[in-house]
Amino acid sequence: MGFTRRAAMIGAIAATTAILPNWAVAQSNFPTKPITLIVPAAAGGPTDTVARLIAESMTKTLGQTVIVENVGGAGGTIGMGRVAKSAPDGYTIAVWHIAHATAPALYENLKYNVVQDFDHLGRITDVPMTLVSKESLPTKNLKELLHWIRTDKEKVTYGHAGIGSAAHLCMLILMNDLRVQLKGISYRGTGPAMNDLLGGQFDIMCDQTTNTTNQIKDGKIKGYAVTTKTKVNSVPNLPPLNTELKGFEVSAWHAMWAPKGLPKDVSAKLVAALQAALKDPKVVERFASLGTEPVDPKQVTPDALRTHLSIEVQRWGDVIKRAGVKGN
Amino acid sequence: MDLVANLAQGFATAATPSNLLLCFVGCFIGTLVGVLPGVGPIATIAMLMPLTYKFDPTGAIIMLAGIYYGAQYGGSTTAILINVPGESSSVVTALDGHAMAKTGRAGAALGIAAIGSFAAGTVATVFIALLGVPMTKLALLFGPADYFALMVLGLALAVMLARGPVLKALIMIVVGVLLSTIGQDAETSDERLTLGIESLADGIDFAVLAMGVFGVAEIIRNLESVEKRDVLKAKIGKLLPTIAELRQSFWPIARGTGLGSILGILPGNGATLAPFASYTLEKKLADDPTRFGKGAIEGVAGPESANNAGAQTSFVPLLTLGIPPNAVMALLVGAMTIHGVIPGPQVMTKNSELFWGLIASMWVGNLMLLVINLPLIGLWVRLLKVPYRILFPSIILFCCIGIYSINNNPDDVLAIGAASIFGYVIIKLGFEPAPMLLGFVLGKLMEEKLRQALGISRGSFYVFLERPIALALLIGAVIIVFVAVLPMVRKRREEAFQE
8 A cells, every 4th residue: 555655664764763873872883863953043044054054064074964953042042951951972963153152141040051061062163243234224334323323322223133142242242332222122043133124123233244245235234344353355345343443343153062971982073074064165165155264273173162162251251241131 | 027037947946856756755645644534734744844854945845835735635535535524624525526426426526626726726826926026025014013913813813714613713722822932931041831841941842732633633533433434336437527517617716716815825724714715605606506515516616726726825924924824834834944944035035946946846746636636546545445443553653753753852752642632632622723723833923023023112012003014914803803703703604614
């Protein structure tokens, strides 16, 4: 019968994937089944784009599919919480960013320790951010925009990808420097937030170039400045924010984590695959067209990431405490 | 012209060998589950979704969509042959379709159902293509307040369209919305209503709820009744309707297609209303209404076309606004998200290949369904003879394997058990689970949009009155609820569902 044969086939496939994990760890011929890569933000956002490119390349290197699963919400703590709870067998990994460093300051009752409960695999990118606004805003340049924000501070609304997201942190520093409090609107990721910025539902957003470059070029939103110390190649006519606000510097970085306690060989294989991905011409090329680039290869190691993370946890902890922001 | 170029791109995408194969597989599985009682497209799509991880997004969505509209075809086969509508949308088809079958015209009924569906599918494909671009532009005018109002309207419609008492439908929707609030708060990550149970922290899995309530609970209910399926003994007869029958069916097909296309776009599962509306309309327009229920071919042609057109145009709100109009579309949201496509206005610009490829594949799929259904009718008839005692354990087994393979989490299998008991209880109490699932699906989105709208307005509820779109939609919702509870309409509505 058509039904039973087809169904048996589906069953067989499902059963195979169900039985394999136990052998996998013991025999260390990792990986023997698909790997889940958790992205703690909505699909279509910048982190998601970066993660999917890496996943594609790692799939080639590891010979098993790396499936991206989006677990958004609560500034990424829902997704990272799930990773921390997962079995440290290498079949659950995560790509997340700067928000991982800010979570302890923002979420008092965080159920995991961002440094100690994870194996740090390596940093991936250092992404410049851009300050953008809806197309209908009359301000023409950075100076005018900042002036408008200062004078009309009661009216300004900004979108962000959840408390503690890079988009939110960037605005925190901006508000801190301008001595204003603006109204933030929380989205599941900057992808959905971009939809509403395109529709002019809120005024401004600070978002990674990965998400804004094309929209700025198409004239659908206005770009004002980049958040790095120097200009960025993909948006050459935007000045750095520090030309107006001294010392302003934010960049969103991405990195890869796994639950604490991976077997050494598994960890090594994952790190090697990540390093290979960052040298993959296809990844480099796509990164470039998205306005980002892989970090210095020396940064793509567990130790470098651990150090970097500890420094960022300290830095953002101070900023957030000063701003008096809380996630819950 | 843009439309032609877009459709050409779509057909080029849909016609690649792998996409053709996936489309065929989807339509085939869809027909299969449409024919089988107890498994609908919801449970099937939820089960097969993990298998599509390895495909590219376009292929995956093409296959899953094929299951959905394929099931509409399969459902009518059982409705006509054994008076058991395999899908709720085929309830109306059973009336005159089975009557035709009893008088030896099963072939003609099956034939006209397929022809009508194909015609409707063709028109609906063009309709979606025409509507896609303007709808996407419209979507940019929609702010969070408008989305919220649109979803309220959708839920109000779902109340009106649900079978049974209005109050019960309303309760089900509220239960669905409440269930969606379980889990961590998306802004603050505080746990809500989890009763301290760790596996509830991530919220209730939609697939679990859908499979439990629609798959397993339905099976338990089927097992209650003694197995008695009067598989047609009489001959099926010629599949091709006569010229006279075709002429009789032409306008019903055209009207059904129009009705279905428009109703399908409505949020809140307007597509389910389409066959009922078409049947009522045809009966009204008929010279001799008494023929209906006794084998009138218009009573098959109209509703079948309406049904298929509605099934297809219900993709419009999903692809352009990002709002799933029914439970199947909600699953497709999940599938698209897994593949990195965010349903909404950006699908058309960012994933134009997927958008137009999917639309074109629907037409291709309809063509395939003609082939799958008409010449292979014998296969489906034989399938109907498989005893239920063999069918149902396999269905349950595959549900369990399917859900386990999604997250490799044994808790999910237990959760299906809990969901099915819950589903069985509510079915026994006379509640319909479909509105609950829609409430569950829209609940999360509604909360998000409500909070965004109030954030932008700085806490002022006037935002819902000041924005013309939101206001119009909310007024529409109020009118619909009001109309649904009017005694007169309520009586009519009950009569309509009883027919």
